[in-house]
Amino acid sequence: MSTNGTPLLELEDVHTYYGTIEAIKGISLQVREGEVVTLIGANGAGKSTTLRSIQGINRPKRGRILFNGKDIVGHPPHEIVRLGISQSPEGRRLFPRMTVLENLEMGAFQRRDRSGVHQDVERVFGLFPRLAERRSQKAGTLSGGEQQMCAMGRALMARPKLLLLDEPSMGLAPVLVERIFEIVTEINSQGTTILLVEQNALMALDVATRGYVLETGVVALTDDATALRSNERVRKAYLGLT
Amino acid sequence: MLAALPRFSQQVNRVLTWVVVALFLIWIVGNILSAPEQFISVLLLGISLGAIYALVALGYTLVYGIIELINFAHGDVFMLGTMVTITVANGWLGLDGSQAWYVTTPLVLVTLLAAMAFCGGLNVAVERVAYRPLRNAPKLAPLITAIGMSFLLQNVGAAIWGFNERPLTATGDSIFPADTLFSIGGVPYRAKSLIVVLITIPVLLALVYLVRNTKPGKAMRAVAQDMDASRMMGIDVDRTIAFTFALGGALAGAAGLLFVMFQTSTRFDLGFQLGLYAFTAAVLGGIGNLTGAALGALLIGLIQAFNEGLSWHTPGSDWTESIIFAILILVLVFRPQGLLGEATADRA
Ligand SMILES: Nc1ncnc2c1ncn2[C@@H]1O[C@H](COP(=O)(O)OP(=O)(O)OP(=O)(O)O)[C@@H](O)[C@H]1O
Ligand SMILES: [Mg+2]
Numbered sequence: 001m002s003t004n005g006t007p008l009l010e011l012e013d014v015h016t017y018y019g020t021i022e023a024i025k026g027i028s029l030q031v032r033e034g035e036v037v038t039l040i041g042a043n044g045a046g047k048s049t050t051l052r053s054i055q056g057i058n059r060p061k062r063g064r065i066l067f068n069g070k071d072i073v074g075h076p077p078h079e080i081v082r083l084g085i086s087q088s089p090e091g092r093r094l095f096p097r098m099t100v101l102e103n104l105e106m107g108a109f110q111r112r113d114r115s116g117v118h119q120d121v122e123r124v125f126g127l128f129p130r131l132a133e134r135r136s137q138k139a140g141t142l143s144g145g146e147q148q149m150c151a152m153g154r155a156l157m158a159r160p161k162l163l164l165l166d167e168p169s170m171g172l173a174p175v176l177v178e179r180i181f182e183i184v185t186e187i188n189s190q191g192t193t194i195l196l197v198e199q200n201a202l203m204a205l206d207v208a209t210r211g212y213v214l215e216t217g218v219v220a221l222t223d224d225a226t227a228l229r230s231n232e233r234v235r236k237a238y239l240g241l242t
Numbered sequence: 243m244l245a246a247l248p249r250f251s252q253q254v255n256r257v258l259t260w261v262v263v264a265l266f267l268i269w270i271v272g273n274i275l276s277a278p279e280q281f282i283s284v285l286l287l288g289i290s291l292g293a294i295y296a297l298v299a300l301g302y303t304l305v306y307g308i309i310e311l312i313n314f315a316h317g318d319v320f321m322l323g324t325m326v327t328i329t330v331a332n333g334w335l336g337l338d339g340s341q342a343w344y345v346t347t348p349l350v351l352v353t354l355l356a357a358m359a360f361c362g363g364l365n366v367a368v369e370r371v372a373y374r375p376l377r378n379a380p381k382l383a384p385l386i387t388a389i390g391m392s393f394l395l396q397n398v399g400a401a402i403w404g405f406n407e408r409p410l411t412a413t414g415d416s417i418f419p420a421d422t423l424f425s426i427g428g429v430p431y432r433a434k435s436l437i438v439v440l441i442t443i444p445v446l447l448a449l450v451y452l453v454r455n456t457k458p459g460k461a462m463r464a465v466a467q468d469m470d471a472s473r474m475m476g477i478d479v480d481r482t483i484a485f486t487f488a489l490g491g492a493l494a495g496a497a498g499l500l501f502v503m504f505q506t507s508t509r510f511d512l513g514f515q516l517g518l519y520a521f522t523a524a525v526l527g528g529i530g531n532l533t534g535a536a537l538g539a540l541l542i543g544l545i546q547a548f549n550e551g552l553s554w555h556t557p558g559s560d561w562t563e564s565i566i567f568a569i570l571i572l573v574l575v576f577r578p579q580g581l582l583g584e585a586t587a588d589r590a
Pocket of ligand 2: 047048049090
């Protein structure tokens with residue numbers, strides 16, 4: 001999908017704490033409409049915290065988060081979902097004692113358009129045929145890969161303008177990892193802007209337009225995805241290449 | 243040797259469980275044989291008691307299911323429900339059992355709504371001021387607050403309605419018709435016992451429907467399973483928790499009305515004892531499990547009725563509290579997940 005340049009999401013000097021621990025220390029980033037932007041970095045760099053701050057789960061102590069030009073810091077998560085941001089969280093976090101279909105319906109909790117929700121269930125089943133077969137199965141009994149698909153599908157059910165994906169490839173077999181990234185591209189081409197957190201930097205930079213490298217709570221580097229892929233430091237630290 | 247130990251203690255558990263169950267069955271059968279008619283009338287009484295306990299037990303289980311808090315103040319919310327019932331039905335509406343059924347019925351329903359609304363609102367307020375600020379504190383903090391809240395509500399009850407036993411009506415009659423529907427072995431089965439059951443059953447069914455099939459019910463189940471994920475789905479977690487307290491409180495209000503119509507009196511400290519019984523019922527059924535709470539309550543109601551009404555080798559009413567405490571302890575030690583609880587069971 002082509003980008004038209006308006007920033008859909010803009011973080012300005014965001015600081016978020018867990019108690020007295022400052023997990024992110026002044027992050028600024030932009031996601032423009034239509035882009036896939038990736039956030040890469042080592043364990044504990046603050047990637048998940050960044051997504052949780054955007055979603056309103058953790059409230060930043062300082063800084064602004066503009067969505068469509070409006071500061072959403074301090075808004076409760078359910079309002080942020082309504083504004084058009086949803087997420088597939090780290091570790092999937094499905095509702096284990098609900099079925100696949102019920103999980104998808106929970107993703108559409110804020111929506112009132114029944115027929116649209118129904119259409120989107122079919123759309124998710126189109127993206128992930130495996131889920132269609134397992135629609136009545138309890139989510140807690142799905143395989144890891146199926147759970148990941150269900151978590152992504154559930155996030156799509158909110159019909160977000162901005163989709164936050166936290167390590168969608170974690171723990172999956174290589175073939176499935178490729179499939180997940182194909183689907184990321186597909187979702188994006190259908191019109192959803194994506195902010196993608198990944199450990200798998202190689203794949204992430206493949207599907208992304210731009211990337212940010214996080215190190216211990218700050219943005220160490222940002223560039224076009226192609227430029228980052230050939231960047232010496234990124235190659236050494238995150239791509240395992242020399 | 244070491245590896246064999248847990249299995250050995252498991253077997254001891256199983257044997258002990260069977261011994262307890264066998265003794266209980268022998269006692270029941272002995273009573274049935276020695277006085278069958280008495281047994282049936284006591285059984286019917288136990289069902290009515292169990293129905294009331296079920297409504298209270300569900301309040302414990304709903305709240306525990308969603309925020310893992312044992313709401314010790316719940317029994318006292320129920321107690322205030324009995325008090326409000328007296329004030330509204332007898333004090334304001336002037337019901338005293340002498341009116342015709344077509345006057346009594348609508349006014350009792352009005353009282354029921356008032357008691358449910360009062361207790362629901364009160365429970366929401368308790369959550370708002372006492373538990374919500376401690377949502378992220380260590381588990382012990384809200385637990386202690388809940389105990390404090392229990393004392394506070396008891397004192398409020400005593401301050402408004404006094405320390406003495408409060409009769410429902412000046413004559414000591416019930417407002418529900420006390421007509422005898424039939425007699426078994428000279429013991430009458432009264433209309434009020436039946437009405438208690440007839441009001442409880444639709445309330446329970448409505449609750450199950452609500453939790454299983456409505457949007458707020460699904461939100462409750464989601465929040466119970468994963469609070470943060472629920473937030474990410476756009477569920478207003480605070481509102482969902484408040485809704486749960488409203489629901490639990492409303493059930494306690496209904497129980498309050500039924501209790502005071504059934505027993506015809508109440509007291510400011512009733513919530514402690516009855517709360518304990520209902521809590522035991524919830525634990526017995528598997529805390530967090532709705533069906534379990536109703537089943538556990540039925541069992542506790544029956545056990546109390548048996549103990550207080552049967553005569554063959556029966557400890558008697560002085561022992562009811564100890565027996566129920568003993569059940570609580572035994573369940574916690576030997577089957578903490580309760581009768582219906584399983585680690586993976588769907589709680590709704
Ligand atoms: N609930 C929490 N309480 C305290 N500290 C936390 C909590 N969650 C995260 N942190 C800390 O905040 C920092 C950033 O964590 P975060 O989860 O955002 O990292 P991440 O980049 O997503 O790491 P990973 O790649 O391992 O998922 C870490 O130092 C972590 O220890
Ligand atoms: Mg993370």
